Structure formats: C-alpha cells, structure tokens
Amino acid sequence: MRSLATLAAFILTVQGQALPSIRPQMFTLPNGLRVVLLEDHERPLVRARLHLTLDSEAATRPGLAPLALRVLRHSDAAAFRMEDFEQLLAGAGIELTSALRSDGLSWSLLARSRDQDLALGLLADRAFRSIVDPATLEAERLACWRETERLDASPRAKLRSLLEPDWTLQAPTLARLTAITYEDLLAFYARTLRPDRAVLVLQGDLGQEQAKRLVVLSFGTWTVQPPPPVPGAPTSVPAPAPTPASSPAAPSPEAQRIQVALAGAGLRAMAVAAEPEDLGVEAGALLALLLPGNPVLFPAQVTLEGQDLVAILDAEPLGSPSAVETSLRERLQTLRQRGFTEQDLDRARAAWLAGRALTSLHPGSMVDEALAEARGRAVTPEGMAAVTLGHLNEALRRWLDPARLHTGVVGGSNR
Secondary structure, rough: OHHHHHHHHHHHHHHHHHOOOOOOEEEOOOOEEEEEEOOOOOOEEEEEEEEEEOOOOOOHHHOOOHHHHHHHOEEOOOOOOOOHHHHHHHHHHEEEEEEEEEEEEEEEEEHHHHHHHHHHHHHHHHHHHHEOOOHHHHOOOOOHHHHHHHHHOHHHHHHHHHHOOOOOOOOOOHHHHHHHHHHHHHHHHHHHOHHHHHEEEEEEEEEEEHHHHHHHHOHHHOOOOOOOOOOOOOOOOOOOOOOOOOOOOOOHHHOOOEEEEEOOOOEEEEEEEEEOOOOOOOHHHHHHHOOOOOOOHHOEEEEEEEEOOEEEEEEEOOOOHHHHHHHHHHHHHHHHOOOOHHHHHHHHHHHHHHHHHOOOHHHHHHHHHHHHHHHOOOOHHHHHHOOHHHHHHHHHHHHHOOHHHHEEEOEEOOE
C-alpha cells in the first residue's frame, strides 16, 4: 500500500511539471461576449468554439432546442443563401459543426489561418445573422419527426431516447413538435442567441491584437434582441414544470420499467441517470475514470454520454426481462453501497493528471479545457487534491440513487 501511494505521489509530481505552457488570454467585448484566446503558432490552423447556455424553458419543452438548431442549420445566413453558405465553407476547406447538449448549444470551427477572417465571419453569420423562414420551420419539423420515427428501426436507440432524463435532449412527440410555433422559435433565439450568454474560445495561429480585431469585426455588432411580441399572450407566464432530473419521482422499479420489443435477439437492460447538478466537477471527473470497467459491475458496462451515466447489461434471449433489469439495478446498487477505496482515489487522480499532461498535444482538448474554465467548470489540480474519499463516495451514492435511475429492457415481449 505504501509503495502504491509513493508511486502515485511520484506520478502527481512528474505530471504536474508537464502541464501545458499555453496560457489563456481573455477579453470581453462591450456587448458582453467573453473571448478566450489560446495562442499557438505551431500549426497554420485556427479553431473556434462558440458556446451559448440554454434557459429553463428549453429544458422543459422537448424538441424546442433540437428543432431550433435544425432550423438554423438550414436557414440562409446574412447575405448568403444556404447553398452559397455551404459552398463557401467547402471551397475554403472550413469545417463548421453544431452540437446540442443539456448544458448548451455550440458551434465548432476549424480553418486554415489564412482563411480566419472568412471563417469567423461565417461563424457569426450562422450564429446570430441567420434568416429564419417559416417554410424552413415546417420542413425541419417534418424532418425532425421522421428522424424520431426512425428510432423504431433501432430498438436500442429507441430505448435510449425513452430513458433520456433531460427534457432538452428527449425525443419529442409529434404533438410537442406540432405545438412549436414560429413565434416560439423567434423567442427561443432572442433568449439564447445573446452575446452576454456566450463564450468564444479561439485556439491557434493568431496573436492577441489580431484576435481582438477579428472578433470585433465579426461579433462586435451582435446585440441582445428583444423577444417578439406574442398576440394575445397572458401578462404572467406560469412557472415551468420541474424536470425529471431536478425532482425525480420514486416509484417502484416495476412501475418505471420501459420495454421495447425485439424478436429473435438477446435481452439488453439499460439504466440511465443524469449527473446531479451539484455533483462537483472534480468528483465528476474522478467518477468518469472509475466507473467504466469497474469489476463490481461485470458483465455490465458503464459509459458516460454527455452528462448522463448509461449502464448496459446483456443477457440470453431466453431469460426474463424483469430478471435482467433487476440484475443490472442490483449491480449498480452493490457498487453504490461498496463505494471506492483510497487506492481507487489515488489511481484516478494519477490517471487524470496523466491525461491532463497530454492536453497540449490535442488542440481540441485545450479548447474544451479553456471553455470549462471560462464557464467556471474547470477541473484543477488543487480541486482534485481537495476531494476526499468521503466526498467521492457521497457523489457516487447521489448519482446512483435508485430514484434517479431510468431503466428499461430491449428484447422479449412488451406485454
């Protein structure tokens, strides 16, 4: 035990000396946009990540945020028609992708440094100068519903969508999609696409003065837009219903069961639990290293998808759906009751520092870390050292609380 502790201490010391040398430079535009620059002239490339937080209404209306993002992707941007916009990106070799998570939506950009003016201008065009047409809404509403219907072709994907605890990411029903109006979209954009809710991270071959000039030119005119008036809207808006993640119900496992039939295949039990809001970033990072491959769960597998913990247990097709689901729950609760040891904690700390020492070799990881720091969610060596075994096991118990688990089974009959 002493030799293991000595080895862990040695790894902590060595890895702590190998932290990235690129220091973030930060500035804020008058409109409230926060900018983080990671200056790196090793490669003639520029990366950008624009992140915007979502409000509470998006978290209580399934389909609103995904549909809004789809509409933006297929809308004209500033003076460019959508087809011309895509051709500009392709012709300059610029990669521009969007993503939606429960903690916000973002655009990621990669371009050659010689095209950085064009690239940042196109990012700004897409983020806050898109021209949203009602016809685009109707086309994407239909496309979104067809995508939801296609989940039926993959029972495992359908079960995962049914178990999603965060309403922002849940697959919407046709009724919910139909209820989203053009005015709803405009109100969502007014609330979300705001410079004072945004963080822009730049990484690559550009200096601070150059970065300031580019950001001012591309994003300096971004302003907060007032929400559109809604005819006949009530003067007071009722408070949104609490999300399942914030106030989970605690029915019996039998009452929670969701089953998706799949003839002629083995059974698969799945459990999904959203990360508790107050988990703590350091405890979350340690659990992300300790949970996958934990021997207590074998043969169940645990992965982390965004801010969700997803556990899967496969069984023979002749088994009982209730039995395989109960077996998965029992494994998770065995780990919850047993918890981790000081040896586990030291091993996870050493693994985290080993990975952090390699951050400077992966520009994408540098952008992720800078964004987390700007949002107050950065994991630090000091924070890691402050996590006690009691703190770690308490975080594990809250994440695997039976009332938080959404469980279901693929296979067998759904009678």
